[in-house]
Amino acid sequence: MASPFALSLPQPLRQFFSLFPLYTHPPVDSPDKALPVSSPTLWIHVPWSTDADVLSSDVECLKWQAYLALRGLSDISIRWDVSADGALDNRLPNLHIPLKTLSGASQEVKAQDDGEGELLPAHLIPEWVDGRVGALDGLEGYANEAARDESRAWVSLLEGNVHAALMLHQPSSLSFLEIISPYKAKPRSLETVVTQPPAPLFGISSLLPSYGTHVNVEAIEQQYKEAIASLSERLGTDKWFLGSSSPTALDALVFAYLHSILHSKEHTLRFEVTRRVNLVAWERRIQSQVRGAFRSAQPAQPSS
Amino acid sequence: MSGSKLSPSITSRDLVLHIWPKYDSVLSFDVASSAVLLYLQLALPGQFSVAYSANPKLPPAGQLPFLTQGIDHASGLGPIVSYLQKLHHAHNLDAGLNSVHAAQLAEHIAHVQANYGDLVNHMLYALKDNWARVTKPALVSMLPVPQRYTVPARIRESHKVRLQEVDLWDVPEESEEEEKDEEEEKHHRIVSRKRRKKKSGTNAGPLQFKQAFGREKVVEKAKALFNLYDRLLGSHRFFNGRETPTTLDVVFAAHTHMLLDLRLPDPPVTTTLESYPRLVVHCRAVLSSAFSPGVPLPPTIQRSKLSSLRRLVPWPKSPKKHKLRRTVSTPETSTEAQQAGQRYREWMLWIRI
Numbered sequence: 059m060a061s062p063f064a065l066s067l068p069q070p071l072r073q074f075f076s077l078f079p080l081y082t083h084p085p086v087d088s089p090d091k092a093l094p095v096s097s098p099t100l101w102i103h104v105p106w107s108t109d110a111d112v113l114s115s116d117v118e119c120l121k122w123q124a125y126l127a128l129r130g131l132s133d134i135s136i137r138w139d140v141s142a143d144g145a146l147d148n149r150l151p152n153l154h155i156p157l158k159t160l161s162g163a164s165q166e167v168k169a170q171d172d173g174e175g176e177l178l179p180a181h182l183i184p185e186w187v188d189g190r191v192g193a194l195d196g197l198e199g200y201a202n203e204a205a206r207d208e209s210r211a212w213v214s215l216l217e218g219n220v221h222a223a224l225m226l227h228q229p230s231s232l233s234f235l236e237i238i239s240p241y242k243a244k245p246r247s248l249e250t251v252v253t254q255p256p257a258p259l260f261g262i263s264s265l266l267p268s269y270g271t272h273v274n275v276e277a278i279e280q281q282y283k284e285a286i287a288s289l290s291e292r293l294g295t296d297k298w299f300l301g302s303s304s305p306t307a308l309d310a311l312v313f314a315y316l317h318s319i320l321h322s323k324e325h326t327l328r329f330e331v332t333r334r335v336n337l338v339a340w341e342r343r344i345q346s347q348v349r350g351a352f353r354s355a356q357p358a359q360p361s362s
Numbered sequence: 363m364s365g366s367k368l369s370p371s372i373t374s375r376d377l378v379l380h381i382w383p384k385y386d387s388v389l390s391f392d393v394a395s396s397a398v399l400l401y402l403q404l405a406l407p408g409q410f411s412v413a414y415s416a417n418p419k420l421p422p423a424g425q426l427p428f429l430t431q432g433i434d435h436a437s438g439l440g441p442i443v444s445y446l447q448k449l450h451h452a453h454n455l456d457a458g459l460n461s462v463h464a465a466q467l468a469e470h471i472a473h474v475q476a477n478y479g480d481l482v483n484h485m486l487y488a489l490k491d492n493w494a495r496v497t498k499p500a501l502v503s504m505l506p507v508p509q510r511y512t513v514p515a516r517i518r519e520s521h522k523v524r525l526q527e528v529d530l531w532d533v534p535e536e537s538e539e540e541e542k543d544e545e546e547e548k549h550h551r552i553v554s555r556k557r558r559k560k561k562s563g564t565n566a567g568p569l570q571f572k573q574a575f576g577r578e579k580v581v582e583k584a585k586a587l588f589n590l591y592d593r594l595l596g597s598h599r600f601f602n603g604r605e606t607p608t609t610l611d612v613v614f615a616a617h618t619h620m621l622l623d624l625r626l627p628d629p630p631v632t633t634t635l636e637s638y639p640r641l642v643v644h645c646r647a648v649l650s651s652a653f654s655p656g657v658p659l660p661p662t663i664q665r666s667k668l669s670s671l672r673r674l675v676p677w678p679k680s681p682k683k684h685k686l687r688r689t690v691s692t693p694e695t696s697t698e699a700q701q702a703g704q705r706y707r708e709w710m711l712w713i714r715i
Contacts, residue, residue, distance in 0.1 A: 204593070207590045207593060207594065208466060208469070210473065210590060211469040211470050211472070211473035212469050214469075214472055214473040214476045215468065215469040215472040217476075218472050218475075218476045219472055249520075249523045249524060250523055250527035253475045253476050253479050253480075253524075254394060254425060254479075255520035255521050256425070256520075257425055257520075258516070262513055262516055262517065262520075268519070268520075274425065274437060274438055274441075276441065277437065277438040277440055281440045284440070284444075285468060285469075285472070287465075287468075288464070288465040288466070288467070288468040288469060291464070291465035292462070
């Protein structure tokens with residue numbers, strides 16, 4: 059653009075500037091590279107035993123694993139080396155998918171094979187699954203409208219009473235490294251799951267500022283027992299919950315909770331479920347189906 | 363136990379229900395308390411008494427409603443209902459349900475307590491208008507002098523965690539409040555009106571949109587819940603087509619009663635509720651069958667509302683203190699009766715501290 063009014067660098071300055079850069083360092087090879095994603099990968103919490111199992115030890119992650127498996131997807135890889143504060147919204151599980159599997163992807167994106175991926179938070183997983191295997195109808199796989207309404211109530215029973223009992227008995231391991239680390243992944247506290255807010259430790263009307271919670275342990279345990287009793291009653295000898303002909307989201311949720319209860323270290327929790335043979339048999343049957351849908355992307359490491 | 367020589371309050375093993383006090387035309391200020399009151403009125407009419415108390419430190423679990431019978435106690439809606447179901451002279455509200463309905467009862471109650479309870483708490487504690495004009499004055503009127511300045515705010519904070527988790531804390535109002543505080547501070551520091559006007563002008567648009575969108579979400583949630591229970595109720599008088607109310611009816615009606623009879627200035631959920639007339643009729647039906655004309659009302663034990671500074675201090679609970687304020691008559695002579703009487707008095711002291 060040779061405009062007569064454009065300023066240009068005077069010649070000596072231009073020569074001087076052309077000496078730079080003096081030296082260009084070669085590019086640094088970092089070991090932390092984003093690996094190309096070729097198949098959908100689910101980021102979860104650590105499984106119970108890392109070399110033998112692919113099912114997560116956290117109820118949320120397990121619930122989504124069961125959902126993916128029961129919707130009919132297969133060959134999904136698993137990784138558990140990502141900590142919770144690296145996930146979207148600080149909540150695992152996240153699903154890392156290749157771009158071409160997105161339902162809204164254009165033709166040229168589908169033709170690409172460079173391993174570009176998209177990370178989905180948990181609440182967008184059903185949409186993605188609908189894009190892969192076809193959307194569910196208005197009844198969401200339940201037998202009728204009454205069953206669908208009832209499923210909402212079962213969901214809140216499980217996520218309220220049963221989850222509270224599980225959280226109460228979760229071992230809170232506090233290692234030194236966790237205390238001094240600046241990255242705090244705060245798990246959900248018990249107050250968010252119980253309906254009536256528990257009183258602070260010293261009482262609500264004391265001079266001392268509110269600290270801690272005084273949890274009504276017997277109430278939670280008793281509600282948990284009633285919940286498991288009614289769950290077992292309702293299942294009876296059906297193949298899937300509420301008499302559905304194919305697995306639904308409620309089945310995934312129930313499986314997740316039963317599996318976590320059976321693996322928990324607290325005897326009272328486990329005993330309630332093991333007493334009920336139909337629940338144990340049902341869980342075992344679903345377990346093999348869920349396990350078969352996943353494969354571990356993580357090679358077994360002798361020391362991490 | 364030697365029968366007639368004992369004091370009547372020990373042999374009859376009086377059921378005393380401690381709940382939050384009445385306010386306006388609501389049975390009790392807390393939903394769980396009114397649910398328990400309705401349940402007792404239906405299961406054991408005339409055989410219990412009610413003590414209105416605003417001191418949640420009374421029971422061991424630190425929460426009202428709380429039921430005592432002699433030495434036994436139960437705290438919270440679930441434990442109280444299961445305790446009452448074990449009493450042989452109590453009328454079981456859930457008798458006669460087939461096994462499917464009985465299994466569904468527990469899950470429906472949990473669903474109502476979780477979702478409907480969250481909506482009621484949102485109306486009472488999260489909406490600033492309601493909090494400032496109804497809830498806070500109500501709590502202040504119930505509490506004695508040292509507590510009334512600190513406890514209402516603490517109660518509100520305790521609901522905040524759960525409501526934030528379910529997205530019902532209505533964040534746009536809070537940030538609006540923060541903005542206003544900042545503006546007021548600035549006004550004190552820099553006396554210039556133009557800056558304040560400019561700030562409120564630019565932010566009014568997005569904040570109002572966020573607020574309207576937040577309220578829409580609440581109304582959507584309420585509608586989903588009410589649709590479900592409207593379908594479940596159908597055209598029957600009570601849920602599951604029964605003739606008498608079950609536990610689910612009692613719990614649902616307690617929530618509805620709270621919303622309908624507590625006149626709140628900012629009522630998004632109540633207006634949604636009023637568009638479901640069958641649910642309103644259901645609530646009235648439950649209340650009228652609990653307080654029907656032939657059924658006696660429970661006597662109330664008036665607790666003296668002394669402002670006790672001692673309540674502020676987290677005092678260790680031991681039965682050794684002897685500030686005996688008697689409301690029970692002294693037992694007669696037999697040693698066994700005296701021992702039973704002594705244990706009972708110690709228990710009364712323990713729960714009064």
